[in-house]
Amino acid sequence: MFIDKSMTTDVISAGPEMSIAEAREIMAKNGIRHLPVVSEDKTLLGIVTDRDIRTAMPSAVLGQAGGAENRLADIKVKEIMTTRPVTVSPCQTLEDALLMMEMHKVGAFPVVDQVGKLQGIISIRDLLRAFVNVLGLRDPGALVGIVVEDKPGGMKKIVDAISELGVSFGSILVVRVWEEGKRAVFPYLLTTNIARVKKQLREKGFTLLDPMEWCLDEVAKT
Amino acid sequence: MKKTGILYDERFLLHKTGEGHPEIPERLSVIMRGIEEAGLLSKLVAVPVSEARMKWIEKVHSPKYIHRFAEACMLDLGELGDPDNQICPQTYDTALLAVGGILNTIDMLMDGKIENAFCAVRPPGHHAEMMEAYGFCFFNNVAIAARYLQYRWNVSRIGIIDFDVHHGNGTQHIFEQDADVFYYSIHEHPSFAYPGTGREFEKGTGPGLGATLNSTVLPGQGDEEYMHKITRDLLPAFDLFKPEIILVSAGFDAHAADDMSDINLSTQGFSWIMETICEMAERYAGGRLISILEGGYALDVLPELLKNHVKILLGLKEEQTELERKSHVH
Ligand SMILES: [Zn+2]
Numbered sequence: 001m002f003i004d005k006s007m008t009t010d011v012i013s014a015g016p017e018m019s020i021a022e023a024r025e026i027m028a029k030n031g032i033r034h035l036p037v038v039s040e041d042k043t044l045l046g047i048v049t050d051r052d053i054r055t056a057m058p059s060a061v062l063g064q065a066g067g068a069e070n071r072l073a074d075i076k077v078k079e080i081m082t083t084r085p086v087t088v089s090p091c092q093t094l095e096d097a098l099l100m101m102e103m104h105k106v107g108a109f110p111v112v113d114q115v116g117k118l119q120g121i122i123s124i125r126d127l128l129r130a131f132v133n134v135l136g137l138r139d140p141g142a143l144v145g146i147v148v149e150d151k152p153g154g155m156k157k158i159v160d161a162i163s164e165l166g167v168s169f170g171s172i173l174v175v176r177v178w179e180e181g182k183r184a185v186f187p188y189l190l191t192t193n194i195a196r197v198k199k200q201l202r203e204k205g206f207t208l209l210d211p212m213e214w215c216l217d218e219v220a221k222t
Numbered sequence: 223m224k225k226t227g228i229l230y231d232e233r234f235l236l237h238k239t240g241e242g243h244p245e246i247p248e249r250l251s252v253i254m255r256g257i258e259e260a261g262l263l264s265k266l267v268a269v270p271v272s273e274a275r276m277k278w279i280e281k282v283h284s285p286k287y288i289h290r291f292a293e294a295c296m297l298d299l300g301e302l303g304d305p306d307n308q309i310c311p312q313t314y315d316t317a318l319l320a321v322g323g324i325l326n327t328i329d330m331l332m333d334g335k336i337e338n339a340f341c342a343v344r345p346p347g348h349h350a351e352m353m354e355a356y357g358f359c360f361f362n363n364v365a366i367a368a369r370y371l372q373y374r375w376n377v378s379r380i381g382i383i384d385f386d387v388h389h390g391n392g393t394q395h396i397f398e399q400d401a402d403v404f405y406y407s408i409h410e411h412p413s414f415a416y417p418g419t420g421r422e423f424e425k426g427t428g429p430g431l432g433a434t435l436n437s438t439v440l441p442g443q444g445d446e447e448y449m450h451k452i453t454r455d456l457l458p459a460f461d462l463f464k465p466e467i468i469l470v471s472a473g474f475d476a477h478a479a480d481d482m483s484d485i486n487l488s489t490q491g492f493s494w495i496m497e498t499i500c501e502m503a504e505r506y507a508g509g510r511l512i513s514i515l516e517g518g519y520a521l522d523v524l525p526e527l528l529k530n531h532v533k534i535l536l537g538l539k540e541e542q543t544e545l546e547r548k549s550h551v552h
Contacts (some may be wrong), residue, residue: 037375128414140349140356140391140417166305191306192349192357192416195481195519196242211414211441211484 003097004090006130007111007120013038016045016078023077024053034108035083036060042117044110045135046081054172056080090119094130097122136170141190144197145209150176150183158185161204167191175216184209224509224537227330227339228266229323230254234344237316239308240300244482244519245358250342253515256525262532268335273315274322274366281369282362282396283488291317291360307355317345317361324367326376331467332375338503338535340472342528346516348390348471349417352536357388357417364471365396368403371467378402381465381507383456384409386473386516387483389420389436390398393471398496399430404463406456407449410476410483411438435459439476441484445491448476453500460502467510468503474518474527482519492527493506496534511535 013036014023023035027050037046056075088097088109097109101124108123132138149156155174162169170188176183189197198208234248257263270368279288294302296313302309320343327339347364349357366384371377382397384390384407397403405426412418426434437451478486496513503511513535 042489137418140419142416142418143414168304190304192482193244193306194416195244198481214414 001094006126007122009120011121018077019073020075021072036110044118046083048081141170142194145214146185147207175193224337226535227269227336227547229269229341231271236312253528258527260529269327271323273318282365284353302355341514350392362392367432379466381468384471387476391417391419397415398426399428401433404433406435408437444486464506470513471516472513473516479523480520493530
């Protein structure tokens with residue numbers, strides 16, 4: 001799952017000499033929060049976020065009697081941009097981007113090639129879209145929660161029991177640490193006949209989870 | 223007592239779904255037996271059944287899909303698109319008759335021959351999309367009914383209430399851009415139940431924004447939560463919309479005895495919902511209401527549920543409580 005399959009390639013960017021007033025307008029008009037700053041040959045110079053602009057605004061108001069808008073028109077993007085932002089390469093993966101977003105607490109990364117030219121941008125929105133797709137949420141279906149021993153072959157038994165009924169899978173989520181030695185498996189099944197699936201699983205000795213207990217997070221159970 | 227129509231035909235039993243499938247002909251047989259044994263059948267006006275004209279079905283479904291459905295039945299392919307949608311050679315004809323009967327019900331109601339009606343039909347309809355069968359549903363009965371009211375009878379504000387435990391994805395999608403058809407559904411929260419749509423933030427699109435409303439109920443909940451959400455969401459919405467007629471997607475799978483969901487509505491809970499809907503029909507629509515069967519699979523409770531349902535349509539609720547009070551005294 002390489003980033004270049006999910007990134008936005010039609011990137012809206014700014015030049016270093018652009019005023020932050022204009023940058024703010026471009027971001028508002030396009031509904032974006034990250035504006036890569038590039039030179040004429042598309043080399044990435046930095047990135048400006050809507051937050052950078054908001055932070056720059058009070059000092060603009062204080063610094064000049066001529067009104068905030070005038071001063072905003074004077075400040076250039078290069079003065080407030082983050083130089084050397086964290087970037088990713090097109091051949092890194094979605095998982096890389098996901099983990100890096102969590103680590104750096106950042107909502108988007110510019111995607112640059114080996115020579116530092118901007119190829120695209122990957123944002124939390126691109127990841128969300130991909131994961132909504134992976135979960136199969138666009139297909140009519142229903143989730144079932146099952147607890148199994150954390151042993152090889154456990155998953156196969158579940159898949160076999162469900163497949164026997166001719167039911168197809170939209171996705172399967174696994175919470176690896178549910179409780180000591182147990183994992184929770186959540187198949188998203190493309191059927192309305194969920195009662196039949198539950199009956200089959202119970203008859204095969206599986207323990208079904210109370211829906212009110214379902215959780216995808218790794219929380220210690222009390 | 224109201225002039226209440228009943229739509230039923232033994233040919234609705236000819237749609238067979240095979241072993242292990244809950245949407246079986248017996249559902250209708252036990253429902254009709256329940257209504258008859260309560261002495262209600264003779265109080266109802268029978269609606270004649272005939273095949274629907276294609277032009278009305280095409281107001282909702284694409285000709286390509288209709289053709290695919292017809293062909294799959296003719297060739298006895300066993301299922302349409304997904305094993306959920308089991309078909310037999312008679313399924314297409316049964317679905318055509320169900321829609322035709324519903325359109326006849328509308329004609330009788332609009333002509334003043336009946337005041338309201340219950341349509342005991344199979345297959346159900348609310349999951350069926352314009353171009354796809356889903357969740358045991360092939361033709362979206364209630365959606366075709368609404369379009370027929372719009373185009374044949376020029377009704378300008380139609381309210382649909384769907385209390386099946388599953389969200390009526392098909393009905394919502396068909397009308398999500400239509401400001402003149404208000405779709406309200408109350409169902410188990412989509413993160414826990416089929417089909418995964420009908421979240422509370424889904425409110426219609428474009429000109430239809432605000433004419434779709436979803437109330438979601440968490441697993442384990444029942445009467446109290448339904449009363450709370452219907453009072454909070456549906457009553458004020460219909461007070462603003464003021465439907466000229468109400469169509470009900472009447473599903474009974476939210477009952478505690480029905481294992482298709484984790485929702486625990488009681489028999490009395492269903493009566494409360496139907497009484498509330500009938501009161502709204504009186505208030506805004508001159509009593510005009512057509513209830514169309516969707517899901518409901520617990521054969522042991524269906525007779526009682528539908529007996530109560532029809533009794534409420536007939537306006538016999540008071541008498542019944544009177545009767546029960548007397549029987550308690552003796
Ligand atoms: Zn249902």
